[in-house]
Amino acid sequence: MERRDFLQLLGLFSGAAMLPGCSENRSAGKLVSYLVPPDEGVLPGAALYLPSTCGECPAGCGLTVRVSEGRAVKLEGRAGHPVNDGGLCMRGQAALWRLYHPERLRNPLRRDGAGQFQPLSWDEALTLVVEELEQARQEGRANLLLSGRTTGTLTELQQHFCRQLGVEPLPQFEIFSHAALRKAYGILFGQAELPHYRIDQADLLLSIGADLLETFVSPVGYARQFSRAIKQDGFQWLHAEPHYSLTGANATERLVLNPGSEAALLSFLLLRIESSGQEGRLPRQLLRALPAVSAGQAARLTGLAEERLERLAKQLLLAERPLLIAGGIATGQPNGLQTALLAGLLQQQLGMIGSRIEFARAENYAAVGSLHDLQRLAERLEQDRVGVLLVCAADPLARAPAALDLPGKFKRAGLRVGLCDLFDDSARQFDLLLPLSHPLESWGDAVPRKGVLSLLKPALDPLHDSRSAGEVWLELLRRSAKPAESASYQEYLFDVWHRRLDERQLQQFAEQGYLSLPVAAVPLRLQAERAAGQLAGAETAVAAPWSLVLAPSIRSFDGRSGSLPLLSELPDPLSTVSYGRWLAMAPAAAQALQLEDRDLVRVAAGDWSADLPVRLQPGLAASVLMIQGDLLPEASLPIDPRSGELVRVLDGVRLEKLGSAAQLAILAGSSSQHGRGLIPDPAHHAEIPPEQSRFYRAHPHKEYRWAMTVDLELCIGCAACAAACYVENNVPVVGRRDHLRGREMSWLRIEPFYDQAGRAGFLPMLCQHCHNAPCEPVCPVYAAYHNPEGLNVQVYQRCVGTRYCSNNCPYKVRRFNWWQPQWQAPLEQMRNPDLAARDRGVMEKCTFCVQRIRRARDRARDEERPIRDGEVVTACGQSCPTGAIRFGNLLDEQSAVYRLARSERAYRVFAELGTEPSVYYLRKG
Amino acid sequence: MKSLAAREKLEQDVLKGLRRPGKWYLLGLACCALLFLGALGLWGYQLSRGLGVTGLMHPVGWGVYITNFVFWVGIAHSGTLISAVLFLFRARFRSSFNRAAEAMTIFALMVAGLFPLIHLGRVWIFYYLFPYPSQRTLWPNFRSPLVWDVFAISTYMIVSLVFFYLGTLPDLAIARRRLSGIRARIYSVLSLGWTGSHGQWKQYGRLYLFLAAFATPLVASVHSIVSWDFAVSILPGWHTTIFAPYFVAGAILSGTAMVIILVVPLRRALQLQPYISIDHFEAIAKILLLTSLIVSYAYLVEYGLAFYGHNQFEMELFRYRALGHYRALFWLMIVCNSLVPLTLFIRRLRRNLAYLFAVSLLVTLGMWVERFVLIVTSLAHDFDPYAWGTYTPSWVEIGITCGSFGLFFMLFLIFVKTVPVLSMSELKERL
Amino acid sequence: MARTYRYAEQEEFMDKLRELLQSGVGKEQLQLYTPYHLPEVEQLLALPPGRLRLFPLIGGLGGFFGGLALTVYTALSWPLITGGKPIVSLPPFLIIAYLLTILFGSLASFAGFLLLARLPELDNLLDPGEFSNYFIIVVAGERP
């Protein structure tokens, strides 16, 4: 492209980004005069907000990066972004921890003869790769590229690269490949795609196995949709699953299935609806192929009551806009493909395809393969036919089922080149390590699903001597004397965008960081014959106890985020276990075996076995055991031969009590609320007539009285708020040892409380900023006091650390610094400069993000106006995917919190104590 | 000439205590000093690392340290009780104990005063708790019970010191006469040149009365204030009105036990049998019994009322105390403080020193455990079930606790060798 | 010239004292030394109650109002709301006042004691006058 265009785009996109603000390092006591002044609009000491895209999981949520003093200090969901529209999950919040991860590769490494890794320059490294490629070609061995899921321009560049250098691109690797679903849709409609589901368009959602709120394709997006859907009255959500997932916990009703009986359920429904004759009829040959499942059989197989099954069918029939989503655990089973097929048929039969299920906006999984491809790779490695093996931004070694023995077979490749960011165990399996830049350090774009273009642009200079994948491919092209049309990947991108987008679009793209592009409608035809052929084998045998479900983890996705300290610090929302792995078990079953929390048991399947501590999981089926999938890499899981999906449900698992107990960091002191009405059932009411309630006169608030409302109907317990709070407020991550002692530092925590029936309610608990706060008067030095704007302030510098305030806090939300908080370099760069670092011996707690209030006030005073409603958004509220948390001024009668605090659903926790909190919760229904 | 001789003998007997120490004494002293130094080391360790080295956690922010504080303040109580209150009630047997008891008060207070400092997160700015004009123009928060503590403890310390010193004044003058060399010098300076003229005696008598009158309400109020450290909170099991009388009784119970623990061996070692008779011990034992009864009454009322009001938090907490994680300690406390002392209703046991000594040991233990149970259970099991947790002291805390005993006994041993352990000028009246 | 009587026994001493008083010796002439406190002597000499009780009174009052003043002043000097309690919340402040009452009361009375008992007697500090086990009556030089 021409220089002029490039410069124009550069101006358009980079704007202020690249120039470090006049940053000052207080501790060093220096003031720096830079060569050139930061250009207009950039003020030293003021933060920048740059668009980007989250790379922590394939969903590709839009980001707003807060850059302060040249350092990215906070990630926020980008408002209006088609994928996540403002929300961001805990993994997204933790992405910064990957950027500043102490174990990041700092420069290229090569394994020497002794097996030690020696640093070398990029130049040497790339030359080496080129030579090896060449040599392998001459020896007639194949050079392979195995990459994680890529989208957008990078995919194209990769293909280009492979074509040019004769490298064979393998189908991309994702363990959550949704292969069964894609294959099923391929069989049924000739579209091997992952459609985009529109929950917000539905009035009845029946989800089978798909963990929409944890890892299924785009959790934040689906959570957002759910929040819109639930606002329309009459919305019903039924979730069917063998185990217990966060998704199930949030559904209107959770249908507990016997493992493997999903297909039976679906065929029953198909037949019922067919026989009702209301909905579109299915082709005859399909009907014949359908396993004939009567209500009785269905009941026996699924374990649901016959009456319930009938009612389910009726509900589906009566619903105007029903939506069925099958996936996740449901398709990760020996008969997963059938389940997917039947689901597809039901979707077709009830007319969801094309309306609530959009193939036109299909999720971008086209390039992703399945485990079959890994199997093939393994075979080829066996036969020593692989020269250079490039593995880019993927960790098959840790994720792929142990049965494949990839680590062993990898060794057979000529040169194993790993493009990765962390120097972890799987990285050590390579011969040559090329450090990848973090998405926040690099240029790029993403197309999470058809019709969405999302921008990546550097928010800060690379911390280490690393490069983005694109840059590496281009370099390799150039070095192998192949025509590389662009000097840099940035230029390459600009070129592509320049070609694809017109002026207006470019403008928009640069400003808002994303684009919604028009999509072409996809014609769909049900191919009955092919489908009928595949339906055989849908029958299900009743699972033999125990069944072990390897549930996907909201904390680490498929395990890739497990290496981020923050995510081990945050407890799993259902079990409240932070550090360590555990086996979830139904209380009844545990009682039968006289097992309690933390008791060790040995689970064994086939020749594999593991010793795990037990954690009681109310609501879990008695014959089902559950463990977070990412915690069991060594489990030898079978692969579904038909779909290439990983089978995540094991039957006939053996269980043996070991009699000893292990240390396990369970944060919840009790999983029941002992009828204390923290989450009130309608019965509970402890209101006291005000004149009786207070001994001393209410103190006045002048202009503002800050308050928060938390809508428990919207809260899904995903703990994104907690993660956001950690990052925003520099909350120290203290690690396993202190968690075992109950010394976690979270300012905001999600408290799950289970009722007798095992239904869970989630209560985000943070400082309630009480009007009559018990913590304040007991402080001997005024470190805790109540400020005129209704904040319960903790002055760290004044605190002497008597800990009386924490003792006297009925909500137990104050945290004491038992040690001097440690920030292993370069993590300290992540610290939010707007907040003081707390020292050892000081009490700390939620401040209602006082620094954000201060920022808003500063702005308001510049414009000589009061702070507007919604101008102050706390970190937790910003991150919440469902917008359950609102913050504002209680004195402003127009404000949202004023309205919500007066809704008939509003209540305050422990109102009977007369503390008069400023946090109002809105009870369900 | 008989009473004169008796007086002379008394002086000799009592001042025998000031003779050159024997090896057992030195050994004991060394052990105590060692314990104390060890504790100092541990404290240093804690200061360098942070309070993480203790077992304290969320939600249990107070543990062994505060337990020790309350315990030692409690010990400090019977000292002033025995000298001041019994003086007002003209109980004759007072004079056999008061000197030792007052000394005990002072030492116990010195030890107690350390623990709030040890438990502070940032002890290097402890002076924020004192009202002094600073450039910050910030003052302590007088609404906080912890500030009341600062005032209560220091007041109690000062008044006790004055009281102790006044009582010793004439005896110092005697020591001055009977000893020689530099010690005589020291004693004579300390005795302010006391001559025993009727003018001095007159003022002495009246001052003693005033001080007793001031000290008596002080005794009650100080431990009431300590009890309010807990009672003003809203925690179930802490926030209850009976705490003030209950703590005072408990304090006197433990203190009296400690007096017995100290005086029984003292009487033996210094052959003071003629001056400290069994009847005196019986009288003290009766106080022990009475206070134990009051404490038991408080236990009963606390428990009864927890269930009387149907307050779910209270009920659950008291269930937890008796049956929960700390139940063993709870029952130990019941046995030691309520049941064992009941045996003192039997006169023969009251008058059996060995038995009395054993009971006192048990009571002291029991009272320590009581404070521990009371402090920890309420914190471990309060309002929000999610935040429940259990606390186990770390070896640092245990070490420092032992050290506090070391310090206490070290000070007392030094006292035994430097100050007449009986108030001679008072005993002379009895002769 | 002064006469000195030494007695070993309290009774003899008291008898002598009575006798002296009856014989019209003025009590200002008498200087008595006893090994322990003898209230009877005061009754015999019918000494006035003395001014010592003023000291605790003044000290106590000072302490009480001083305490109130301190707490109230500091609370008002930078009014910070804690727990919704009033800035001047008397119940807690009374505790401080009460404690200071006792503190200053007893300190004042001790000071008063030193003052009235003329202690410490400097010249008596190092070459002390005897504080013996005897009951001693010294009759200062009587006029003929």
Added chain:
Amino acid sequence: MKRDTQAVLLAAGCGLALAVLALGPFGGGLGPLLLALSCWVALLQGCVAVAATCDLVKARWIGPIRSRLLAPTPLLLLSAPLFLLFWPQLQHYPWSAGGGRYLHPEFFMLRNLAALLLTAVVALAYAAAASRKQLLAVVYLLLFVVCQSLIAFDWIMSLEYPWYSSMLGFYFITEALYAGLAVACLLFWRRLRAADPADAQARERLRDLTSLIFGFCILWGGLFFAQYLLIWYGNLPEETGFILRRTGTAPYRQMAWLMLGCTFMIPFLGLLSARVKSSPAAAAGISLVILGGLLLERLLYILPVLTLAPLATLAQFFLLGAPVLFAWRRRAAGGAGES
């Protein structure tokens, strides 16, 4: 002898009259009876308790008035049957709807009846006893503690159910003793008038007594403050209501201050001076004030909850008081010669 029968008859008569009145249409409900009974029982038991304590610690000052102090002890026997009159009126208690296992009507009546009876019997035995006084004294004091605690928790505190203050029992015990001492002081005054006024020893003892009263005055103040402070500080709605109802509104607030003045401030300031301490008349006056204050306090407990019809209240109060007063004057008159 003649006088004794008089006394018995009077007592019986009054008791009967009171019963009739209380049960009759003009009984005025539970209030008057509760007031009268709780006051007089506390007073009588207090007197006996004072005597018993003095015996235990061998206090000398009690000597001249011990017999007088114990004179009305037999009247304690009345308390039990009169307490039975509660039975038909329990519905006045807020918990009568359902107070759980402890506040259960039958249990309530039984335990209180038992406590009253036992205390009365032992008190009598002790008052009459010539030997083993010590043991009886101890037993009586234990029973006294139980009985007063029950009166505090069951009769009075449960008026405010579910509010509770664990100190109340202790508080009532103190008040009973306080009242007992005040009575003793009054008797002293009569005695000193009767005997020769320059009885130095008696005055010495009066000083002891008044100092004791002074001590109790401070103790009472302390307890009152302790309870108030904790409720004020904790600010728990379920507790504050109790105080607010008694200090919030017009008549009660003034009553509360008056009560505080009578039971604490006046005696405290008065007894500060040695002269007042040793003057029988002044001491007696202060004692009267104290008794008035204690009565006021009982009123404060009951008034916000139960209605007190003035006439019925006065009638019942004095019907119960008459025999007590009679007993004392009788002793005084009869015993002028003795001792």
Added chain:
Amino acid sequence: MARLLLNLGIIGYFGLFLLAAVALGGYWTGDRQQPQQPIAFPHTVHAGTLQLACEFCHRYAKQSRRAGVPSLTRCMSCHQTLAAEREEIKKLTRIFEAGQPLHWNRVYRLPDFIYFSHKRHVRGGVPCAACHGDVARMKTVRQVRSLEMGWCLACHRDLGAPTDCTTCHN
């Protein structure tokens, strides 16, 4: 003998006070700092004789928390020509041409638990001299105010500025 002891006591007693006084004096004067700068920049000339407005160089004082120090280009914009022969200017030019940033030594240092905004103070009409003193008179700038809490507070109280802790503490 007694006299001697007494005198010793008295001397010691007052001696202590003397010591305390000296120590305090040292403490109060000690923390005022006047560091040497890499380039001897004379405010006396720029702010004094030339009468340049503070914001001519510290251009962010009105718009940002930080007043900011001028970029070297800004310095050179005059000193390309002006007084180029001076030794210090030569130093400056060298640094500029070497393209390095210039590290000044901070004179006024606030701890990181304090939130301070130049913008708010300048816009609020607080003259620079109120805190920085008469810089025009200082050859090398020195700290003329203690920057202690009490000092800030006094001014806040006089001008009716907020005295809530969160105004400055974060």
